[in-house]
Amino acid sequence: MHNSGRRILRWIRKALLWSLVALLVALVVGAIYQAIATEIDQREAFPGPGEMVDVGEHRLHLNCLGQGNPTVVLDGGWGYTSVEWSGWVQSEVANHTRVCAYDRAGTGWSEPGPNPLDANRVASELHTLLQEADEEGPYVLVGHSLAGLYSRIYAERYPEEVSGMVLVDSTHPDQFEGSGLALTMNRVVGIVGPLIAWAGIPRVFDLYPSHPELPPLQREQSDSLYYRTPHQVAMFEEMGTIPESMEKARGTGTLGKKPLVVVSAADHDAQTGALQEELTSLSSNSSMRVVEGSTHSSVVVDRDHARQTSASILEVVEAVRRGQAPMQ
Numbered sequence: 001m002h003n004s005g006r007r008i009l010r011w012i013r014k015a016l017l018w019s020l021v022a023l024l025v026a027l028v029v030g031a032i033y034q035a036i037a038t039e040i041d042q043r044e045a046f047p048g049p050g051e052m053v054d055v056g057e058h059r060l061h062l063n064c065l066g067q068g069n070p071t072v073v074l075d076g077g078w079g080y081t082s083v084e085w086s087g088w089v090q091s092e093v094a095n096h097t098r099v100c101a102y103d104r105a106g107t108g109w110s111e112p113g114p115n116p117l118d119a120n121r122v123a124s125e126l127h128t129l130l131q132e133a134d135e136e137g138p139y140v141l142v143g144h145s146l147a148g149l150y151s152r153i154y155a156e157r158y159p160e161e162v163s164g165m166v167l168v169d170s171t172h173p174d175q176f177e178g179s180g181l182a183l184t185m186n187r188v189v190g191i192v193g194p195l196i197a198w199a200g201i202p203r204v205f206d207l208y209p210s211h212p213e214l215p216p217l218q219r220e221q222s223d224s225l226y227y228r229t230p231h232q233v234a235m236f237e238e239m240g241t242i243p244e245s246m247e248k249a250r251g252t253g254t255l256g257k258k259p260l261v262v263v264s265a266a267d268h269d270a271q272t273g274a275l276q277e278e279l280t281s282l283s284s285n286s287s288m289r290v291v292e293g294s295t296h297s298s299v300v301v302d303r304d305h306a307r308q309t310s311a312s313i314l315e316v317v318e319a320v321r322r323g324q325a326p327m328q
Contacts, residue, residue, distance in 0.1 A: 048109035061109035066094030077145025081108030088306035106234025190240010197232030259319035
């Protein structure tokens with residue numbers, strides 16, 4: 001090999017080495033920044049509005065308002081906390097019945113628990129949470145996005161504790177059908193994501209999907225919670241379990257005659273819209289509401305769109321009380 005060729009190889013090796021060193025330094029600096037920022041967030045944070053309930057090896061945050069039966073249980077989508085529900089939906093539903101929102105392990109104000117944060121663990125911990133908090137069932141389960149899968153799995157495991165259900169733009173078990181790449185990416189993110197969280201990359205690049213539609217208090221609460229390391233780690237780990245959660249939900253049965261309302265965003269393509277409509281087959285006592293002009297997040301965080309979600313929840317509450325079908 002000519003001397004010029006050797007010099008080029010040496011230059012490439014040095015460039016790779018210094019690039020690796022620079023990357024490691026950036027990761028270390030990012031991790032230090034993330035740790036300090038998380039500490040500041042926790043020191044200056046808003047206290048959780050609910051109670052911390054021991055579910056075994058850790059505690060979960062549960063915020064309940066209102067009185068009456070049946071009790072409504074709100075479960076947020078991937079990356080969401082009890083805060084998004086408390087902006088509009090929970091306060092409206094609380095005018096008519098008891099309603100509880102909670103944070104899954106590691107997210108929001110809840111403490112991290114043992115891995116993995118999969119569908120089985122979510123259902124088991126929610127069951128323990130409600131029992132330990134003395135929240136009387138049976139419940140109307142409300143699952144947004146990914147939590148729609150969890151609601152179905154909970155109803156399968158504890159059918160006597162579920163009197164009705166509302167699926168709010170729920171993930172469908174067949175949503176990634178034919179897209180093995182999407183499922184593989186979920187698993188990869190579940191492994192790599194926690195390292196990204198510890199390195200502070202989401203915070204540095206301001207990747208937070210802010211919700212300016214929320215009231216000022218909830219907006220500030222959400223901002224203070226989202227970038228904390230435990231929340232970020234739990235989010236990424238949960239993403240890694242999505243393929244298994246889909247498979248688990250696919251194997252669940254129907255709700256029989258228990259009332260069900262499917263709330264769908266309006267911005268879906270034809271295939272996704274058809275999957276949303278297919279969810280109504282989970283009960284012989286069901287209806288569907290497409291919220292005009294809405295998106296996947298706005299059905300919870302936008303005031304006008306959230307009102308329609310609240311109305312759907314109250315339809316099921318009244319159907320449970322009267323033993324009648326939801327309004328068509």
